Amino acid sequence: MTIVEFLRARLDEEESAKPRTQNPLILTARASSRRYVAEHGDGVLDGQWCPKCETMLHPCYPLRLIAATYHDHPDYDAERWAP
Numbered sequence: 001m002t003i004v005e006f007l008r009a010r011l012d013e014e015e016s017a018k019p020r021t022q023n024p025l026i027l028t029a030r031a032s033s034r035r036y037v038a039e040h041g042d043g044v045l046d047g048q049w050c051p052k053c054e055t056m057l058h059p060c061y062p063l064r065l066i067a068a069t070y071h072d073h074p075d076y077d078a079e080r081w082a083p
């Protein structure tokens, strides 16, 4: 599983858990996370350049920081993704 797949799965899960996600702040945060995942993840493969961050570090920090908010999930790969 890539960090992009992991993040999209978590965001999808949160979206389908409707009752506690009506808070506008949470909706805004999720929209921002989706934008970051698209900007820093789409077309960027392991070991490749992130054009947004201009770094070879993959995953780049924005993705690592978002993923870290799900660090207690069983699919979270701390070895590869920890900030």
Ligand SMILES: [Zn+2]
Residues within 6 Å of the ligand: 039, 040, 050, 051, 052, 053, 054, 060, 061, 062, 063
């Ligand atoms: Zn990046």
